[in-house]
Structures are given as C-alpha cells and as structure tokens.
Amino acid sequence: MKCARCGAEVTNKIIKINGVIYCENCVKELGYDRFLKNPEELLGAAFSPLDEIASSFAKMAELDFGNSALTCPKCGMSLREFENKGIVGCIECYNTFGDYVTKEMFRQQGADEYAGRAPGQSLIAEDSLIGEDDSAEEKKDTSKADAKVDEEKKEKAEDKAADPAGDEKKLEKLSKADIGMLTDEELTEGIKLATKLENYQLAIRFRDELKGRKDGE
Amino acid sequence: MSMWYEKYGKEQDVVLSTKAFIVRNIKGYNFPDKMSDSDFDSLEDKIDEAVDKTVTGNIWSANALGSGDSTDSSLLTPESQLFGINMGILRHPEHKRIYYNDDAGLSVVVGSGEHLTIRAMSAGYDPSVYSKAESIAVNLERKLDMAYSDRYGFLTSNLKLTGTGFKMLYTVAIPAISKSNGALTTLRQRVGQYYWDIYPFAEQGELGNSGVYIITNVSTMGVSEDEIIKRGEKLLSDIIQFERALREKVATKNKVQTSDMYGRAYGLLRYASIINRKEAIDALSWLRVFKEYDDLGEVNISWEKINKLTQDVCWEFIPTIKRNSTDAAAIRAAKIKTILKGDD
Numbered sequence: 001m002k003c004a005r006c007g008a009e010v011t012n013k014i015i016k017i018n019g020v021i022y023c024e025n026c027v028k029e030l031g032y033d034r035f036l037k038n039p040e041e042l043l044g045a046a047f048s049p050l051d052e053i054a055s056s057f058a059k060m061a062e063l064d065f066g067n068s069a070l071t072c073p074k075c076g077m078s079l080r081e082f083e084n085k086g087i088v089g090c091i092e093c094y095n096t097f098g099d100y101v102t103k104e105m106f107r108q109q110g111a112d113e114y115a116g117r118a119p120g121q122s123l124i125a126e127d128s129l130i131g132e133d134d135s136a137e138e139k140k141d142t143s144k145a146d147a148k149v150d151e152e153k154k155e156k157a158e159d160k161a162a163d164p165a166g167d168e169k170k171l172e173k174l175s176k177a178d179i180g181m182l183t184d185e186e187l188t189e190g191i192k193l194a195t196k197l198e199n200y201q202l203a204i205r206f207r208d209e210l211k212g213r214k215d216g217e
Numbered sequence: 218m219s220m221w222y223e224k225y226g227k228e229q230d231v232v233l234s235t236k237a238f239i240v241r242n243i244k245g246y247n248f249p250d251k252m253s254d255s256d257f258d259s260l261e262d263k264i265d266e267a268v269d270k271t272v273t274g275n276i277w278s279a280n281a282l283g284s285g286d287s288t289d290s291s292l293l294t295p296e297s298q299l300f301g302i303n304m305g306i307l308r309h310p311e312h313k314r315i316y317y318n319d320d321a322g323l324s325v326v327v328g329s330g331e332h333l334t335i336r337a338m339s340a341g342y343d344p345s346v347y348s349k350a351e352s353i354a355v356n357l358e359r360k361l362d363m364a365y366s367d368r369y370g371f372l373t374s375n376l377k378l379t380g381t382g383f384k385m386l387y388t389v390a391i392p393a394i395s396k397s398n399g400a401l402t403t404l405r406q407r408v409g410q411y412y413w414d415i416y417p418f419a420e421q422g423e424l425g426n427s428g429v430y431i432i433t434n435v436s437t438m439g440v441s442e443d444e445i446i447k448r449g450e451k452l453l454s455d456i457i458q459f460e461r462a463l464r465e466k467v468a469t470k471n472k473v474q475t476s477d478m479y480g481r482a483y484g485l486l487r488y489a490s491i492i493n494r495k496e497a498i499d500a501l502s503w504l505r506v507f508k509e510y511d512d513l514g515e516v517n518i519s520w521e522k523i524n525k526l527t528q529d530v531c532w533e534f535i536p537t538i539k540r541n542s543t544d545a546a547a548i549r550a551a552k553i554k555t556i557l558k559g560d561d
Contacts, residue, residue, distance in 0.1 A: 074247070075247045075248075075251040076251070077251060085250075086375070086376065087248070087250060087374045087375050087376070088248065088374055088376065089247055089248055089250060089251035089374070090246075090247040090248055090251060091242075091244065091364050091372050094366070094369060094372060101376065104376050105369075105376045105379060105438060108376055108377050109376075109377065109379075109380070109435065109436045109437065109438045109439065110412065110435070110436060110439070111436055111438040111439025111440070112369075112438055112439070113438060113439050114367070114368060114369055114370035114380050114381075114438060114439075115380075115381075115438070115439055115440055115441045115444075116370050116371070116380055116381035116383070116437075116440075116441050116442055117381075117441070117442060118365075119358040119363050119365050119371075120355060120358045120359045121355070122351060122352070122355045123348075123351060123442055123443060124348040124351060124352065198367070198368075200368060
C-alpha cells in the first residue's frame with residue numbers, strides 16, 4: 001500500500017482521509033495528526049477555534065494537489081508535471097504514476113486494456129513485408145523474433161487450453177452484476193478469474209470492493 | 218516523379234488522402250520531452266542503422282529549415298505537405314530527421330513527439346496504407362528493442378497513443394455536408410458511434426469553413442489494429458454516400474444557381490491575379506459540388522487537380538519571415554493559374 005501524497009510504502013498505520021490513503025508523516029505535515037489520536041482524546045478536546053477550521057480548508061486544497069512530491073526516479077517528471085502536460089517522460093513513469101496513468105488513459109481513450117499486436121508480429125503476410133532483405137544476420141534476427149512470437153503464441157494457447165471451460169463466461173457474468181451484491185467469495189473468485197484472463201481493471205475493481213468491505217468491518 | 222498526393226486515388230471526389238501513423242519508442246531512452254542532446258545523438262545513430270534505406274532512402278533534416286522561405290517557390294508547400302508536418306511549430310528542430318521514399322508516401326520521422334513516427338500516405342481512399350506502415354514498423358521492431366508492456370502495449374509519451382500507437386486519418390472534402398443544415402451534426406453522431414473523431418482542417422481563420430475535415434480513430438487501447446481499419450472502412454463508406462447524396466440534391470434542385478457558382482469558381486481560380494486562401498478554398502468547394510453534374514463539360518478540370526489545389530491551399534507553407542499578404546495572394550494566384558493552364 002502506497003501513500004498517495006509521497007508514494008512511500010505505508011507500513012505501520014493506514015490513514016484514509018476522504019477515501020485517500022496517506023502515511024503518518026504526510027498526515028502530520030498536512031496538520032491532520034488529529035486523525036492519529038484516539039477517539040477518546042478527540043471527545044475530550046474542546047471545539048476547534050474558527051481559525052483552525054479556516055486553515056483546515058487551506059490544507060484540504062493542498063490535499064487535491066498534494067501529489068506533486070511524487071516524482072519519477074528515472075526521468076524526474078513529477079506527478080503535477082504529468083497532470084499539467086498530459087504526457088509522461090519515460091517508461092518508468094508508467095510504474096511510478098501507475099493508477100494515475102490508467103485513469104488518464106481511460107479518460108482519454110475510454111479503455112485501458114491492450115488489444116493490439118505484439119512487437120514483431122504482423123497482421124499482413126510475411127512475404128509482403130517491406131524492407132526485408134536476405135542478409136543472413138537479419139534472417140537470424142527475424143527467425144529469433146519469430147521464434148519468440150511463436151513461443152508467446154504457444155504459451156497463450158496453453159494458458160487458454162488450461163482454462164476451465166466457461167471462465168470467460170463466469171467473469172462476464174460477474175462483471176455485469178451489481179458489484180455491491182456480490183458475496184466476498186464471488187469477489188475473490190472474480191479477482192482470480194480477472195487476473196487469469198488479464199482483465200486487470202476488473203480485478204482491481206473487485207479487489208477494491210473486497211478491501212473496502214474488510215476495512216469497514 | 219510525382220508526389221504521393223498528386224497521384225490518382227480512389228473515391229477522390231470526397232477523400233483527399235488516407236494516412237496511417239504508427240508511433241514507437243525505444244527502450245533505454247527517455248521520451249523526447251525528457252531527452253538530453255547526447256541521448257538524441259545516440260538514438261539517431263541507432264535508428265539510422267535500423268532504417269531500411271532501400272525503402273526510405275532519402276533523408277531530410279530539419280536543419281534545412283528556413284533555407285528558402287523568402288522565395289516564391291516556398292509558398293505552396295514543400296516539406297509540410299509531403300510529410301504532414303507543420304514545420305513552423307517543430308520543437309527541437311535540430312533533432313528532427315525524416316527518412317522517406319521517392320514520392321514521400323512512406324516516411325520514418327525521428328523525434329517528433331515520440332522516438333519514431335512511421336507514416337504511410339496515399340491519395341484518395343486507401344486503407345491499405347496501414348499494411349505499408351505496419352511493414353516498416355515490424356521491420357524496425359525486429360531490429361530495435363521497443364518500449365512495450367503486455368498490459369499497455371506500445372508505450373508512448375502521449376497517453377492518447379499508448380497501446381497500438383496507431384492512428385488512421387482520412388482527410389475528406391465534404392462541402393455539401395458542411396453547408397447543409399444539420400448534416401454535420403448527423404455526421405458527428407455517426408462518427409462518434411464508431412468511436413472515431415471528426416474535426417475541421419482549421420477551426421478558424423481563412424480556412425475556418427473550408428469543408429475539409431479530418432476523420433480519425435480515438436482509441437489506441439481496447440481495440441486492435443484490424444478493428445480500427447474495419448471501423449474506418451465502414452465509416453468512410455457512410456460518409457462518401459452521404460456527401461454524394463447531398464451534392465446530388467444541391468446540384469439538381471438548384472441547378473442554375475449551382476452551375477453559375479461552378480463557372481464563376483473556375484473563372485476565379487483560372488484568371489484571378491490575386492486570390493486569398495478563403496476565396497480559393499470556397500471556389501474549389503463549388504467545383505467539387507458540381508463537377509459530376511456539369512453536363513455541358515465546359516469546365517475541364519480533373520479530380521487530381523482539384524485535390525492537388527485543395528491540398529496546396531490547405532497545407533500552404535507560412536513563412537517565418539512575414540510576407541505582405543497581397544504578395545502572398547499574387548503568388549498563390551499565379552501558382553493556381555499555372556496548374557490549371559495544363560487543363561485548357
């Protein structure tokens with residue numbers, strides 16, 4: 001679990017404010033350490049003076065933009081820069097800004113699952129490829145790539161063959177159901193199936209729902 | 218040798234051009250926005266080794282920019298039209314390089330937004346441009362280690378391209394749709410149903426109501442290359458039919474007026490000594506609407522020429538050195554006259 005503000009791993013205590021997860025340090029920096037206190041202490045405290053309420057609003061505003069500290073270790077792009085420009089700086093940015101990238105992609109394209117071809121694979125007949133010469137080295141490279149592609153295809157085919165019949169149907173049924181009505185067992189099964197069938201978006205949805213229920217208990 | 222956009226194309230009364238763009242990035246380098254000069258140099262060398270010069274053997278470097286922008290010949294499009302790049306807004310021009318074939322219909326652009334942009338362009342309606350672009354892309358993918366993940370597909374700096382990195386663009390001249398009440402709204406809805414987008418060649422200015430539109434796929438995620446091509450084919454078939462039906466309606470219902478506008482339009486293009494872009498594009502629209510209904514055949518102009526002129530006017534190179542607008546209009550008129558003379 002990572003802090004949404006600084007990106008650090010949250011190890012001790014998970015603090016959720018308005019649905020966003022923070023680490024203890026960030027909560028202290030933002031002046032929300034009262035969330036760390038025991039409920040008994042809060043009950044015993046006097047009402048907050050007005051200026052404290054006003055400063056709370058200011059801090060709330062900061063919460064919206066509090067992720068500027070999250071920075072890609074490879075290219076140095078900050079989350080705020082990514083949000084402003086709408087582009088990423090390097091491959092590592094996809095890991096660093098993971099959920100943000102997925103959300104932005106979904107917002108812009110209406111989908112975040114890849115459905116295209118793999119590198120080196122072709123939709124057209126091999127003999128009509130432009131620029132394929134007969135040099136031995138290139139042929140070697142090509143055959144390597146072909147072998148890789150064939151291997152991938154084989155793996156995928158094996159995976160599919162290993163799938164119990166109806167997995168896709170089961171997952172489709174779960175994905176169409178009202179997520180709030182699914183049992184914990186169904187959600188767990190949904191996570192497994194979605195992961196197996198590489199529908200990670202759905203797996204995340206099931207996982208978050210299940211987690212939300214456990215947090216609420 | 219004639220350039221790609223001067224050639225015959227299918228359905229050329231409506232479709233000016235078909236373009237397939239495939240973008241790719243290479244592992245081990247930041248994306249262009251975060252690249253250092255030395256990274257650029259290294260990347261350029263790597264790409265230079267991998268590009269098949271037997272296919273795209275000509276090299277254009279952006280360092281040549283500005284070499285002729287004060288001469289008459291530069292007014293009607295040199296590189297901008299050939300490569301579909303607005304040369305005036307290039308960032309880091311020193312790092313741009315284009316490998317292209319003899320008619321410039323195939324090109325590999327280095328450092329324009331992403332590391333590599335592979336382009337295949339053809340006059341008229343020609344979905345087969347995809348296979349030409351893909352062929353070059355596959356060849357490069359086998360030689361270079363591309364930025365790719367199983368989850369997101371081909372990784373790009375611009376998240377609108379992540380996935381297949383493939384955009385299909387059709388440039389269409391649809392004056393009848395754009396001038397008919399409600400027709401454009403209907404078309405937009407149709408385009409949206411295919412999850413594609415339509416936008417005018419220019420939102421405002423002299424070409425604001427040019428009747429020239431670009432139609433392109435929105436998604437590069439959640440949809441395969443095959444599906445993008447199929448959707449485009451269906452969509453274009455609808456658009457061509459729709460535009461032709463409206464042209465017929467306009468030309469037959471108001472034949473005298475439309476015929477009059479047609480003759481005047483040709484006269485303006487053929488004999489004007491000064492012509493601005495709006496006048497030129499409006500005149501070309503009238504030629505387009507009525508050409509198939511010109512029973513008398515008094516105006517002799519081919520679709521190839523109408524399309525060449527339309528693209529010349531649309532992609533006109535705007536020099537960085539400010540030119541007197543009357544001079545520009547005179548140079549434009551002279552160019553158009555010269556092109557039309559051949560049909561007399």
